[in-house]
Amino acid sequence: MPSQKNAVHFGAGNIGRGFIGPLLVQSGYHVTFADVQDEVIDALNKKDTYTVHILDQEKTKEEIGNVSGVKSTDDDAIDAIAEADIVTTSVGPEILKRIAPAIAKGISKRREQKKGDLNVIACENMVGATSGLKEEIEKALEGKHEDLKYIKEHVGFPDCEVDRIVPPFESEDKLEVGVEDFYEWVVDKTKVKGDLSGVKGMSLKENLSPFLERKLFTLNCGHAMLAFLGFVKGYKTINEAIEDEEIKKITRGALEESGAALIKKHEFDEKEHKEYIEKTMTRYANPNIHDELPRVSRKPLRKLGENERLTGPTKMCKEYGLPRDNLLKGIAAAFYFDVKDDEESAELQKMLKEKGLEATLEETTGFKKGDEEYETVLKNYEDLKKWRK
């Protein structure tokens, strides 16, 4: 009998339980979720199985078994890494540095126990998430030459792109999760140690960047446009926002703008990219998915950042001398995002109050006074005032 393959997944949240965890289980791994929420960890250990609802036209279910939970801050997490064949994460970009020390300790233990190859893959909405995590792990092992040598020889750190819409799911059962049918997981093949071809749903590619930029500057870009513009008009959900013809038109326009730049940069087939945009618009409008705007627009300071989903495609359009009017409407709308329990939203509103829009715009997006983008966002911000109810 083949021996049990083991995976440790940091973050038993929506993407962990609804996307990466299930794919690993279906590929024959026992998945140990490492999280900080006791309730979720206890439930995983008590039940050993949970339901994933596929929220498509026809609603189906998958039962996911062979799972357990550990506290990511306990030694149990380190022990689990020592026994793992793969470590994945979906904790949010800002949490990666917090989990790096535990992964470093787990790697050190593997080296002592002369364990074989391991791959660590950060599945976050971010360019270079795994590379950043690798840096943090190496920092945690500074001066430990044997561990660093072991990493070089035995630990792969491939960056990746993850795409599946998984909002919080209403259920009495803490573990149940609701997902769209669509998913895409593209992993940088050139950085893998050993063989990951047995992982179901993982697409190994030599050139990750076009896939990553296509996803961030399309799915995430349009989602952010809908969420920020929808918020200005007082809508609560993505479904409400996309039903508004004005918002829908601007969002589609933004995807066409980012699409034109992506086609130029990555030489995508024009017709195929048009279809990709249409498919993305259909995914947003899925009537079976209830997605609240504050989730999609969460952490606005990160989302406004250079090379992120709105500023990134805008800059790319500029580089190729292409229009970016719709994208700049989405950027302007982001400054209206005001949700008290979102720390970054509170920080953004504080900046606006204390420094004013001009300085905040410069600080968050990198657009400078005199740039066409800077002036247009200021104008758009004024124009959006009439949208507020």
Ligand SMILES: NC(=O)C1=CN([C@@H]2O[C@H](COP(=O)(O)OP(=O)(O)OC[C@H]3O[C@@H](n4cnc5c(N)ncnc54)[C@H](O)[C@@H]3O)[C@@H](O)[C@H]2O)C=CC1
């Ligand atoms: N939900 C979605 O539709 C998508 C999310 N993503 C990305 O996946 C990542 C996670 O997103 P979600 O699953 O939606 O978030 P989530 O909030 O549902 O899950 C995050 C999980 O991480 C856990 N966590 C926080 N600190 C931790 C720590 N120190 N150690 C271990 N676990 C910790 C939380 O308790 C939570 O269970 C983000 O980077 C997001 O950008 C990517 C594609 C789609």
Ligand SMILES: O=P(O)(O)OC[C@H]1O[C@](O)(CO)[C@@H](O)[C@@H]1O
């Ligand atoms: O932390 P992030 O990037 O906001 O992740 C949550 C996100 O999940 C998605 O719905 C789907 O990837 C995004 O468009 C959304 O913003």
